[in-house]
Amino acid sequence: MKHTPQPMDVSSAQSFMSAEFQLRNIQPSKYIARSWKRSLLNYGLDPYASNEVEVLSSSEMRSQLQLRETFLNTGKCGLVGLANRIADAxxxxxxxxxxxxxxxxxxSTQEESLSKQSGLLIGARWAENQVGTNGIGTCLIEKTPLIIHKAEHFYASHKELSCSVTPIxxxxxxxxxxxxxxxxxxDQNKHHQLMTLKMVMLYGRMIENSYLHTSYKNQLILSIKSAESFFxxxxxxxxxxxxxxxxxxxxHAAFFCFMSHFQSHQSLLGINVEQFIGLSLDRLLSKTNGGNNAVNVQLPLLSENVEITLKVPKSKVLPLAQAEPKVQSKTFTKHPPINELNGEDASMQQLVRRALLVADKDIPIMITGETGTGKEAFARAIHESSPRADKPFVALNCAAIPETLIESELFGYLGGSFTGAHKKGMKGKLEQANGGTLFLDEIGDMPVQLQTRLLRVLAERETMPLGGIEPIALDLQVISATxxxxxxxxxxxEFREDFYYRLNGMVLKLPALRERSDKSFIIDNILERECMAVHGLSIADDAKRALESYFWPGNIRQLISVIKYAVAVCEGAEITINCFPDDLIEHFSSLTDHKTAGSFKKEKALAKFTACHEEQLLIETLKKHRWNITSVSEELNVCRSTVYRKMEKYKIVQPNNAC
Structure with a gap:
């Protein structure tokens, strides 16, 4: 609640401030002194009056959040990143x-209740004209990063707060x-907050840069970096x-760099980029090879050598760069070795043999194939079958790495780099994979600018964490997939040729599920795992045949999803065609209306099998195929599990001399 003291003139306000600063043992910066002066003279606030931060109602807050949806979505990423690094402190x-x-x-979970009592909650408004000198309100007035530490706050009730703030x-x-x-x-020592402020500024600029990329995702974006600012x-x-x-x-960094040449941020807008970099747009596109390469130039306004990169969106009729991705990376747990993935398909068995030949060699592997063919599982299996199996397997989804977060996420930071950091620092994803395997998934979706960065890392085999002065040597097995x-x-x-040849020491192309001769074997294994072993369900013969006949455009991933769906909706003890998703049911129904001679032949064989002489037919077929269950199931057009059930029913046992 705002309290208006006796009117003050400038002289009285100055005397009051001097006395307060001495009483509170404050040596105010110019920003704090100006803010106190505004609080007394412009806002008429009393530092010792009771004060409550204004908090908007839920309905008011909903409308405010809707108005700021783009900023909120962008800002939350930076907020969470910052919180992860400062919460422990x-x-x-x-x-x-x-x-x-x-x-x-x-x-912070340590002080959540105290934070809320202090007004640190959603919907609270920390405007300077309402609560006097404070980190948020004063930062927004001064438009500069600052620290308002403890008793520097105008209201005495906020004397326990320390705030490190940056504008966006x-x-x-x-x-x-x-x-x-x-x-x-x-801590009473304000200087201990300086590293916290630096970390806040880092994430503030990440938000700012990400907002720019979002706002101009269909425009050309120029990035300028000096040697000093590379990291x-x-x-x-x-x-x-x-x-x-x-x-x-x-x-804001661009304006700040050139502020001596332009009166305001707005004065930058509307001028030609050639005034900045000494290159016309056409010349820039040519030198960067359409945005594929970085280029070093001397800025005419600053006489400084810098590195320039150009992001060119796919929507432009220009040599294209890939769209900016989002970050997602994770470390996987141990999985079965590669020899359990080869199945009964000759081409897969050949791929497994080739992969095992280089699993213990320092040869990069590139796995190709349609979406859903199991590239990630194959990469993990290679790792588990290599001498690096007891080391980390770290996957980077190259279609999900925002450039604005790439330094801290990929390179990490040293312990003690900032207040609130983990004591031992944080290893970047590259360093996390050190000694083990780095899996670059969806490599074809990686932005060209990011290809340049990773090419340098892979070529030099070293990484540099934030705050570091010495590079860290990397020992990695690199597996990529696309x-x-x-x-x-x-x-x-859209893809660097040198980066391509850095990655494809050996290329392994996984076949589509429809191309595999062991499709029935794969389906049986998944059914066993998802239906029988866990849920005790069986599957109707016609449903099993339907799975085997489908062309599976989504490959193994789609097959697993369909079977999981069928298990979830099955209300009886047996999965039928009606348990499948609607699009598959429609597909199978259309085939039923147009039966071929081949399908009629299969139905006739099935009828023969289910007749009263099925035991004799089964024995004859087993002998014919030398007890190969897969061949028997194919001739009789039933699933392998059905053959096994019939063998158990009639007590049919394979003789020891069968071959």
Whole structure:
């Protein structure tokens, strides 16, 4: 609740502030002094009056969140990333809009109740004109990163709070909001918060850069990095340009770098990119090979050598770069060795033999094949069959790695790099895979700019964590996978040729399920695992035949999904065709209406099998095929499990001399 003290003139306010700063043992920065002055003279606040932070109602908050949906979705990624690194030290992460309204929080579990009591909750508005000097409100007024530490807060009731805050700007230079790390009962030494502020700034710039990429996903985006800022995302300058080379947006780092030449962020907009980099757009496209290569240039405005990369969206009629991905990576647990994946198919058995030949060699492997053929399972199996089996298997989904988070996620950081960091630091995904296997999944979807970075890492076999000064040597088995034709992508300038040859020491192409001679064997194994072993279900013969006859465009992944679906909806003890998804039922129904001579022959064989002489027929067929159950089931057009059940029913046992 705002309290208005006796009116103050400038002299009285200055005297009051001096006394308060001395009483509170504060040596205020210029930002804090200005904020206190505003709080007294402009807002008429009393630092010792009772104060409650305004909190919006649920309905009001819903409408506010809807208005800021794009920023909120982008900002939450950075908020969560920051929270993961500071929560153990008792810090809470907060994202606000440009008015100081809290949009999202990640509160420290150690002090969650205290944080909420202090107003650190969604819907709270930390505007400076309402609560005086505070991290969020003052940051939004001053538009600069800052720390408001304990008694520096205007209201005495906030004296236990320590806030490290950075503003977030949109590509037009307008405030979007801010990112804040708050702690209750922090160390008295304000300087101990400096590394926390640096981490907040890092994630603030990640949000800012990601917002720019989202806003201009269909435009050209220029990235400028100096040698000093190669591992510092806060200094990466991003500039969005249209097809004429006109600047239509830029991040705050770009304006800050060139602020001596332009009066405001908006004054950057509308000028031609050639004034920045000394290259026309056509020349830039030529030198970067349509965005596929980085190029070193000297900036005419700064006389500084920098590295420039260009992101070209697929929608442009230009040499194309792949669309920006999202991050997803995980470490997998142990799986069966590769010799359990070969089945009864000759081509798969040959692939397994070839893979085993290089499993203990330092030869990169590329696995190709249609979606759902089991590339990831095959890669894991190679790892489990190699001398690296007791080391990590780390998978990176190359279609899901945001460039704005790539440094910290891939390279990691050293312990003590910032307040709130894990004591031992955090290993990046590359270092996590050290000694083991790095699996680059969906390699064909990797942005060309990211290909350049990983090519350098794989070529030099070393990585550098954030805050590090010495590179870390890498010892990796590299396995990649794709469902795309990479040679075609190379011709389209969407995939680096040198990166391709770095990865394809051996190429293993997995066959589609419809091409495998052991399709029945695979179906039986999955049915056994999903139906019989776990749920005690059986499957009707016609349903089994339907699975064997289907062409499976989604391959093994689709087959597993269909069987799991059938198990889930089956209400009896036997799976029938009606248990399958609707699209498969429709497919099988259409085939029933147009039976071929071959299908009629199979039905006739089935009828013969189920007649009263089935025992004799079964024995004769077993002898004919030398007791090969797969061959018997194929001739009689029943599943292998049915053959085994009939053998058990009639007490038929394979003789010892059968071959």
């Amino acid at each position: 008792g810090y809470s992460a907060i994202l606000t809009d440009a008015t100081g309204l809290t949009l999202a929080t990640s509160l 700007f949109d590509p037009m230079g307008e405030l979007l909001g801010c990112l804040n790390a708050s702690c209750i009962g922090a 510092d995302i806060t200094q990466e300058q991003l500039i969005a340009i249209n097809e004429k080379g006109t600047i239509i947006g830029a991040n 469902h795309q034709d990479l040679k075609t992508l190379i011709e389209l300038k």
